[in-house]
Amino acid sequence: MSPLRVQYLELKAQAKDAILLFRLGDFYEFFDQDAIDASQILGITLTSRDKTIPMAGIPHNHAQAQIQKLLFAGRKVAICEQMELPQKGALVRREIVRILTPGIQIDHEHDQAYLGAIIQEGEHHALAFLETSTGELLIDHGLSLERLCERIRQYAIKHVLTLGFTLKLPNILNETLPINYITKNRAQELLCEHYDIGVLDALFPRPGCIIASAAAVLMVLRTQRLDRLTHLHRPSLLKSSATIDLREETIEHLDLPHLFKLINKTETALGARRLKYWLYHPFRQSAKIHEQQEAVKDCVAVTCTGIMDLERLAGKLAAKLTTPRDTYALGQSLLQIEALKLTGSSAAIQRLSQTICDAYQQLRDVGAWIRMHQKADAPTTHRDGGIFQGSAHPDLSELLRAQDTQALLQLEEQEIKNTGIPTLKVRSNRIYGYYIEITKSQLKNIPTHYERKQTLSNGERFTTPELKALERILLTAEARQRELEYVLFEELLMKIAINPLMQLADALSELDALSALSRMLERNWVFPTIDTSTDLIIDQGRHPLVEQSQQSFTPNSIQCASTTFLITGPNMGGKSTFMRQIGLIVLLGHIGSPVPARSAHFGAVSSFHTRIGAQDALERGQSTFMVEMTELARILHEADEHSLIIIDEIGRGTSTYDGLSVAWASLEWLVSHIRARTLFATHYHELTSLPGIINVHMHALDIDGKLKFSYKLEPGPALQSFGIQVADLAGLPKPVINRAWQILGRLDKKPRKCILSTDTQLSLF
Ligand code: ADP
Numbered sequence: 001m002s003p004l005r006v007q008y009l010e011l012k013a014q015a016k017d018a019i020l021l022f023r024l025g026d027f028y029e030f031f032d033q034d035a036i037d038a039s040q041i042l043g044i045t046l047t048s049r050d051k052t053i054p055m056a057g058i059p060h061n062h063a064q065a066q067i068q069k070l071l072f073a074g075r076k077v078a079i080c081e082q083m084e085l086p087q088k089g090a091l092v093r094r095e096i097v098r099i100l101t102p103g104i105q106i107d108h109e110h111d112q113a114y115l116g117a118i119i120q121e122g123e124h125h126a127l128a129f130l131e132t133s134t135g136e137l138l139i140d141h142g143l144s145l146e147r148l149c150e151r152i153r154q155y156a157i158k159h160v161l162t163l164g165f166t167l168k169l170p171n172i173l174n175e176t177l178p179i180n181y182i183t184k185n186r187a188q189e190l191l192c193e194h195y196d197i198g199v200l201d202a203l204f205p206r207p208g209c210i211i212a213s214a215a216a217v218l219m220v221l222r223t224q225r226l227d228r229l230t231h232l233h234r235p236s237l238l239k240s241s242a243t244i245d246l247r248e249e250t251i252e253h254l255d256l257p258h259l260f261k262l263i264n265k266t267e268t269a270l271g272a273r274r275l276k277y278w279l280y281h282p283f284r285q286s287a288k289i290h291e292q293q294e295a296v297k298d299c300v301a302v303t304c305t306g307i308m309d310l311e312r313l314a315g316k317l318a319a320k321l322t323t324p325r326d327t328y329a330l331g332q333s334l335l336q337i338e339a340l341k342l343t344g345s346s347a348a349i350q351r352l353s354q355t356i357c358d359a360y361q362q363l364r365d366v367g368a369w370i371r372m373h374q375k376a377d378a379p380t381t382h383r384d385g386g387i388f389q390g391s392a393h394p395d396l397s398e399l400l401r402a403q404d405t406q407a408l409l410q411l412e413e414q415e416i417k418n419t420g421i422p423t424l425k426v427r428s429n430r431i432y433g434y435y436i437e438i439t440k441s442q443l444k445n446i447p448t449h450y451e452r453k454q455t456l457s458n459g460e461r462f463t464t465p466e467l468k469a470l471e472r473i474l475l476t477a478e479a480r481q482r483e484l485e486y487v488l489f490e491e492l493l494m495k496i497a498i499n500p501l502m503q504l505a506d507a508l509s510e511l512d513a514l515s516a517l518s519r520m521l522e523r524n525w526v527f528p529t530i531d532t533s534t535d536l537i538i539d540q541g542r543h544p545l546v547e548q549s550q551q552s553f554t555p556n557s558i559q560c561a562s563t564t565f566l567i568t569g570p571n572m573g574g575k576s577t578f579m580r581q582i583g584l585i586v587l588l589g590h591i592g593s594p595v596p597a598r599s600a601h602f603g604a605v606s607s608f609h610t611r612i613g614a615q616d617a618l619e620r621g622q623s624t625f626m627v628e629m630t631e632l633a634r635i636l637h638e639a640d641e642h643s644l645i646i647i648d649e650i651g652r653g654t655s656t657y658d659g660l661s662v663a664w665a666s667l668e669w670l671v672s673h674i675r676a677r678t679l680f681a682t683h684y685h686e687l688t689s690l691p692g693i694i695n696v697h698m699h700a701l702d703i704d705g706k707l708k709f710s711y712k713l714e715p716g717p718a719l720q721s722f723g724i725q726v727a728d729l730a731g732l733p734k735p736v737i738n739r740a741w742q743i744l745g746r747l748d749k750k751p752r753k754c755i756l757s758t759d760t761q762l763s764l765f
Contacts, residue, residue, distance in 0.1 A: 003091045004091065005053075007091060007094060008020075008022055008031060011078075011080050011094060011095075011096060012031075012032075012034075014078075014096055015078035015080075015096060015099070017076060018075070018076035018077055018078035018099050018101075019034045019037060019038060019070055019075050019076065019077050019078065020034055020078045020080060020096075021058075021063065021067070021077060021078065021079045021080060022080050022094070023060060023079075023080055023081045023082050023094065024057075025086075026059060026060055026061070027057040027058065027059055027060060028057060028058050028059075028060055028063055028079075029055060029056070029057045030055065030056045030057065031049070031053055031054065031055050032053060032054055033054075035053075035054040035055050035056040036054050037075070038056050038058075038070065039056045041069060041070055041073045041075070042056075042058070042066050042069055042070070044056050044057075044058060064107070067079075067100065071100060071101065071102045071105060071113075072102070074102055074158065074171065074172075074173050075102075076099060076100070076101045076102075076173070077099065077100045077101075078096050078098075078099045079096065079097055079098055079099070079100070080094050080095065080096045080097070081094065081095065081097050082094055083095050097225060098223060098224050098225060099223035099224075100223070101115070101158075101159045101173060101223070102158035102159045102173055103115035103116065103132075103157060103158050103159025103160070103173070104132050104159065104219070104220055104223055104224075105132060105133060106132055106133050106224065106315060106316070106319045106321055107133075107316070107319075107321055111156075112131050112134075112136075112156075112273070113131065113132070113133070113158060113159075114129040114130060114131050114138075114155055114156070114157050114158075115129070115130045115131075115132060115157075115159050115160075115161070115216050115219065115220065116128070116129050116130075116152060116155075116157040116159065116160040116161065116216070117130070117160070117161040117162075117163070117212040117213070117215040117216040117219070118148065118160060118161070118162050118163065118167070118212060119162075119163040119164070119179075119208050119211050119212050119215070120163075120164065120165055120208075121141065121142075121206065121207075121208040123144075124141065124142045124143055124144065125141070125143045125144075125145070125148045125208075126139070126140070126141040126142075126143075126206050126207075126208025126209045126211070126212050127139065127140050127141070127143065127148065127151065127209075127212050128209060128212035128213035128215070128216045128235070129155055129157060129216075130213070130216040130217065130220065132220050132224075132315065132319075133312050133315040133316075133319075134231070134233075134311045134312060134314070134315050135229060135231035135232045135233050135311075135314065135315055135318065135502070136233050136236075137213060137216075137232060137233050137234070137235045137236070138155070138235065138236050138237075138238050139204065139205075139209040139212070139213060139235045139236070139237055139238065140209075140237065140238040141205060141206040141208055141209055142206075149169060150247075150248060151238065152169065152172065153248055154248055157172065158171075158172060158173060159172070159173040159175070160172055160173070160174050160175070161175050161177050161181075161215055161216065161219060162174060162175070162176050162177065163177050163178070163179050163181055163211065163212070163215060164176075164177075164178065164179030177215065181215055181218070182211060182214050182215050182218050184207060184210070184211060186214070187210050187211045187213075187214030187215070188200060188210060188214075190214045190217060190218065191203075191204075191210060191213060191214055191217070193228070194217065194228065194229065194232050195232075195234065203234055203235055204235060205237065209235070213235060217229055217232065224319055226318075226319065226320075228318075229318055230317070230318040230498050231314040231315050231317065231318040231498055231502060233502070242283065242284060242285065242288065243281040243282060243283060243284055244281070244282050244283070244284050244590065244605070244606070244607060244608065245281070245607070246280055246281070246282070246608060247608075247609075247610075247634075249610065249611075249631060250608050250609070250610045251280065253580070253583075253610040253611075253612040253646075254580055254583050254584055254587065254608075254610065255545065255580070256279060256280065256587075258545055259279065259544060259545060259584060259588075260275070260276055260279055262544055262545060262548065263275070263279070263516065263517070263520060263544075263588075263593065264276075264516065265515075265516040265519040265520075266304075266512045266513055266515075266516040267303060267304045267305045267307070267512055267515075267516075268304050268305075268307045268308070268309065268508065268509070268512050269309040269312070270307070270309055270310060270311055270505055270508055270509035270512060271304060271508070271509050271511070271512025271513045271515075271516060272512075272513075273311075273509060274509035274510055274512070274513040275512075275513040275516055275517070278513060278591040278592075279587070279591055282587055282590035282591050283590055283591065283592070284590075284604065284606070285604065286530045286531050286532055286603070286604040289530050289589070289590060289591075289592055289604060290530065291346065291347055291348060291592075292348070292514075292591070292592025293527050293592045294344075294346035294347070294348070295344075295346045295347075295348035295349055295352075295514050295592070296514050296517045296518045296527075296592050296593070296594075297344070297346070297518065297527075298342075298343070298344025298345075298346045298348075298349040298514075299344075299349070299511065299514040299515040299517075299518045300515075300518045300521070301341070302340070302341075302342065302511060302512075302514070302515040302518075303515065304336070304340075304508060304511060304512040304515065305336065306332060306333065306335075306336040307333045307336050307337060307508060307512075308326070308329040308330065308332075308333045309505075310330075310333065310501055310502075310504055310505035310508065311502065311505040311506075311509070313326055313329075313330060313501065313505075314498050314501045314502050314505060317493065317496060317498055317501070318498065322493055323378070323379070323380045323381060323382065324374065324378035324379055324380070324381075324382050324387040324489060325378045325379070325380050327370055327374060327378070327489075327492060327493070327496070328370065328374050328375075328376065328378040330366075330367065330370060330496070331367050331368075331370030331371040331374060332371070334360070334363055334364065334367030334370075335367065335371065337356065337360055337504065337508070338360065338364070338367075340356065340511075342356070342511075348510070348514070352507045352510060352511055355503055355504075355506075355507040356504060356507045356508065356511075358500075358503070359500035359501075359503040359504040359507070360500075360504065362497055362499075362500040363496070363497065363500050363501065363504070365495075366492070366495045366496055366497075369492070369495070370492070372389075372391065373388050373389050373391050373392035374387060374388055374389070374392075375387060375388065375389055382485070382486055382489040382490075383482070383486060384482060385478070385481050385482040385485040385486075386485070387485050387488075387489055388485055388488055388489075392485075392488055393484060393488055395480075395484055396481065396484055396485065396488070399477045399478075399480055399481040399484065400481065402473060402474070402477040403474055403477045403478060403481070407470060407474075408426050408434075408470070409426075411426050411466065411467065411470060412424065412425065412426040415436060415464075418447070419445055419446060419447060420445060421438060421442045421445055421446075423438075423439050423442060424436060424437070424438060424442070425437045426467070428471075432453060432454055432461065433471055433475070434463070434467055434470065434471040434474070435453050435454065435461035435462060435463055435467075436450070436461065436462045436463065436464065436467065437456075437459060437460075437461050437462075438459055438460055438461075438462065439458060439459040440458055440459050440460075442459075443459070443460060446462065449464060449465070450462040450463075450464060451463050451464065514592075517591070517592060517593045517594070520593055520594040521594050523594075523596070524596075525593075525594035525595055525596050525597075526594055526595065526597060526598065526599060526600065527594050527595075528585070528589040528594075528595050528597070528599075528600035528601060528602060529600070529601040529602075530589055530590075530601075530602060530603070530604055531601075531602075531603055531604070532603055532604060533561070533602075533603035534561050534562045534603045534641060534642060534676075534677060535560075535561045535601060535602055535603050536558060536559070536560050536561065536563075536582070536586075536602045536603070536644075536677045537558070537559045537560075537599075537600065537601045537602060538557060538558050538559075538582065538585055538597050538599075538600045538601075538602070539557045539597060539598045539599045539600065540555035540556070540557055540597055540598035540599075541555060541556055541557065541558070541581055541582065541585050541595075541596065541597040541600065542555050542581065542596040542597065543577050543578075543580060543581035543584065543596070544581075544584055544588070544596045545584075546577050546581075547596060553711075554574075554710065554711035554712055555597075555598070556578055556581070556711075556712065556713040557713070558582060558713070560677060560694070561677075562641060562675045562676065562677060563677065563678070563693075563694055564667070564670055564671050564678040564680060564692065564693045564694065565678065565679050565680065565693070565694050565695075565696055566667070566680050566681075566682065566687060566688060566690070566693045566694070566695050566696070566717070567579070567679060567680065567681040567682070567696055567697065567698065567713075568681070568682060568683070568685065568688060568695070568696075568697045568698075568717050568718040568721075569697040569698030569699070569700060569718045569721075570698070570700050570707065570709075570718070570720075570721055570722035570723070570725070570726055571722075571723070571726045572709065572726055572729070573698035573699075573700050573709055573711070573722075574698045574709065574711040575648065575681040575698050576612065576648050576681070577711075578679075578698070578713060579612075579646045579648055579679045579681060580612070580646070581596075582644075582646070582679060583608065583610060583644065583646050585597060585600060586602060586605060586608075586644055587608065589602065590604065590605070603642065604642070605642055605643060605644040605677070606640055606642035606643055607638065607639065607640070607642075607643045607644075608643070608644050608646075609634070609635040609638070609639050609643055609644070609645045609646070609676075610645075610646045610647075611628065611631045611632055611635060611646070611647045611648065611650065612646065612647075612648040612649075624653045625653030625654055628650065628651075628652075628653055629662075632647075632650060632662075632666060635647070636666060636669055636670075636674070639670075639674050639676050640674065640676065641674065641675045641676055642676070643674070643676040643677070644676065644677050644678075645670065645674070645676050645677070645678040645679070645680075646678075646679050647666075647678070647679070647680045647681070648681045649681060649682060649683070650662065650663045650666060650680075650682070651663040651684070652683075659684075660684050660686060660687075663682060663684055663687060664684075664686070664687060664690070667680060667687055667690060667693070668690065671690070671691075671692040671693060672692065680693075683721060685717065685718075685721065688717035695715070695716050695717040696713050696714065696715055696716070697713070697714055697716060697717055697718035698711065698712070698713060698714075698718070699711075699712045699713070699714045700718075700722055702720075702722065702725060705725070705728075706725075707722055707725040707726065707728075707729055724737060724740045724741060724744065727740065
C-alpha cells in the first residue's frame with residue numbers, strides 16, 4: 001500500500017460514516033464506496049486508481065455547491081485539507097478540518113438548517129434545535145412522541161441526535177448517541193461557560209433542555225474543531241405563550257409559503273427570516289399586536305437596503321470562516337446602518353433605535369477602518385493578499401511599491417532597444433515565473449547572454465541575470481505582502497466584536513420585517529382593530545393571493561361573534577377561497593400587518609384550526625379518510641371559544657350516510673360545546689336545517705343551462721347544488737350529462753329517505 005493510501009484509510013476511519021473529501025492538490029478526491037456514492041449523488045464520472053480502487057473527484061474551488069448536494073442528499077461530509085505546502089517526495093500532512101451534516105452547515109447562504117438533540121424525560125421528551133450558522137437555539141420539553149415528531153417536521157430538522165434511544169423518521173439523519181454522551185454536570189459547565197453565568201435555571205425550564213442543548217453544542221464543537229461557539233444565542237422556548245403554534249396542516253391549508261412570498265418585501269436576509277418567523281408564529285396577545293401595528297406605522301419610510309446578513313457573519317466569525325469579502329460588506333453595511341433614520345414614538349421603534357445606536361457605537365471604528373483600508377474587490381480568501389490598500393500598514397505600502405510593474409515595463413523597453421526586437425515582451429505566469437518572450441521569426445536576433453527557459457510552438461522564452469534579480473525582489477515582496485495581509489486580516493477579525501454584531505442583527509431583522517409589513521399599505525390594505533372579544537367583522541375582505549391572480553375579484557363581508565357559519569353552494573363557487581381568505585386576514589392581523597379588506601375588527605384568536613381538502617398523507621401510512629378524521633378529532637379536542645375554525649368538507653371519504661352522520665354530529669358539537677368562530681362548508685344540504693347555525697351560500701345562477709358564478713356570499717342556504725352544471729362545465733361528454741339529468745329527475749321523484757332529522761338531534765347527546 002502506498003503511504004498516501006495508508007494516510008487516506010486513517011482519515012477515512014476518523015470520518016466514519018461521513019463521505020470523505022480528500023484534498024489532493026487542486027481536487028477533492030473520493031475513494032472506494034464514497035466514490036461510488038458521490039458519483040451517483042453528484043452525477044460525476046467514476047474512475048479507478050490502479051484499476052482496483054473506485055475514485056471520483058471535484059475541483060476544490062467549485063466544491064461548495066457539490067457539498068450542498070451531498071448534504072441535501074442526507075449525507076455527512078468530512079473535509080480533509082492539506083495542512084502544509086507540498087514538498088517533493090514527502091507526504092503532505094492532511095487533517096479533517098470540519099465535518100458538515102444536513103443539520104450542521106456553517107457556510108451556507110440559503111435555508112436554515114437545524115441540528116436537533118433529544119433526550120427522554122420520563123414519558124416525555126426534551127429537545128434543543130441549534131442553527132449552527134446563526135447560533136439560534138430553540139428548546140422545548142414535555143413532548144409526547146407525536147408532538148416531538150411534529151416539532152421536527154415543523155422546523156425541517158434534517159439531523160437529529162437522540163441520547164439513549166433511536167428515532168426512525170423518513171428523510172432524517174438520526175444519530176443515536178449513548179445516554180452519557182454528555183453528563184448533566186458537563187452539560188451545565190459547558191453552557192455556563194458559553195453564557196458566562198453561574199446558574200442556568202432562568203434560561204432553561206428543564207434539566208432535559210440543558211442536556212439536549214449541550215449535546216447539540218458539543219456536537220458542533222467537535223465537528224467544527226472549535227473550543228467555543230461564541231455566537232450562541234440564549235435559548236428561546238418554543239412553547240411560548242406569546243405566540244400561536246400553527247399546525248403543519250394549517251400552514252399547508254392556508255398556503256403560507258405563497259403568502260410569505262407575497263408579503264416578503266424585506267430587503268435583507270435577516271428581515272426575511274424574521275418575517276417568516278412571525279408568519280409561522282403569529283402573536284397571541286392583542287396588546288402585543290397593537291404594539292406591533294404601531295411599530296409598522298413608524299416604519300413606512302425605513303429602508304434596510306445594502307445591509308448584509310449580520311447574523312450569519314457572526315456565525316462565520318465564530319467558526320473562523322470570515323472572508324475579506326464579508327468584512328468589506330460589513331464596512332458597507334455599517335455605513336447603511338449609520339444612515340438609518342428612525343423616527344416615531346412607538347415602544348418598539350424606541351427600543352430598536354436605542355439598541356441599534358448602542359451596538360453601532362461599538363462597531364463604528366472598525367467599520368471606518370475597513371472602509372478606509374480595504375479594497376472594494378475583496379477576494380474570498382485571505383491567504384493570497386489583495387485585501388488591503390497600502391494605507392493599511394506602512395510596510396504594506398512599501399511592499400506594494402516594490403512590486404510596481406513599472407520596473408518590468410522599463411526592463412521591457414530597455415531590452416527592445418538593446419535587441420531591436422519590437423515584439424519582445426516581458427511577462428510572468430505562476431508556473432514559469434518571469435520571462436522574456438521572443439517570437440520564432442526574431443530568434444536569430446537574440447543576444448548571447450539570453451538563457452533559454454521554455455520553448456513554445458511559436459517562439460521561445462528566456463531569462464537574463466537582470467530579470468532574475470528583479471524576479472527575486474518581486475517574489476519576496478509578494479510573499480511578504482501575502483503574509484502581512486494575512487496577519488492584518490486576522491487582526492481585523494479580532495477587532496470585530498460579536499456581541500454588538502448579534503444585537504444589530506436582531507434589531508435590524510425586526511426593523512426590516514416591520515418595514516416590509518408597512519409596504520402592504522400601498523396595496524390598499526388596512527390595519528384591523530384587534531381586541532379581546534370574540535367578534536369577527538370583516539368588511540369587503542379579499543383573498544390576498546387569489547386577488548393577485550384574478551382579473552376581477554369579488555370582495556365579501558362577514559359579521560359574527562362566536563357563530564358557526566354553514567356555507568353551501570356549488571363547486572367552484574368560491575367557498576374555499578372565502579374561508580381561506582378569512583383565515584389569512586385574521587392571521588395577517590396577528591402579525592401586526594395590514595390586511596386586504598375595507599375594514600376589519602376582530603378579537604385575537606387563541607388558535608387556528610383548519611381542515612381543508614382531501615390531503616393525502618400516504619407517506620404517513622394513513623388513508624385520506626383517516627387523515628380527515630384525525631384532523632377533525634384534534635379540532636374537536638383542542639379548539640376553544642377563542643379559536644378560529646375552518647372546515648371545508650367533512651365526511652366525503654366514506655359512504656354518504658356515514659359521512660353525513662359524522663359531519664352532523666361534529667357540527668352539533670361545534671355549535672353547542674365549542675362555540676368558536678367557525679366556518680363550515682358542506683355539500684350535505686341536510687345540515688342546513690340544524691338549529692344554532694347561520695346559513696350562507698355562494699351565489700350562482702343557471703342561465704339557460706349555463707352556470708354563472710358571482711362569488712358573492714348571500715344569506716340563507718343554497719337552493720341547488722348545481723352538480724350537473726359543474727360537471728358540464730368540466731367537459732363531461734354531452735350524452736353523460738343528459739343521462740345524469742334523466743337520473744336526477746327520477747331520483748327527485750322518490751323522496752330520499754333521510755335517517756336523520758332535526759327532531760332527533762338532541763337525542764344524540
Ligand atoms: P369552491 O371551494 O366553492 O369549490 P373555490 O373557492 O375553489 O370554490 O373557487 C374556485 C375558483 O373561483 C377560484 O380558483 C378562483 O379562481 C375563483 N374565485 C373564487 N372566489 C372568487 C372571488 N371572490 N372573486 C373572483 N374569483 C373567485
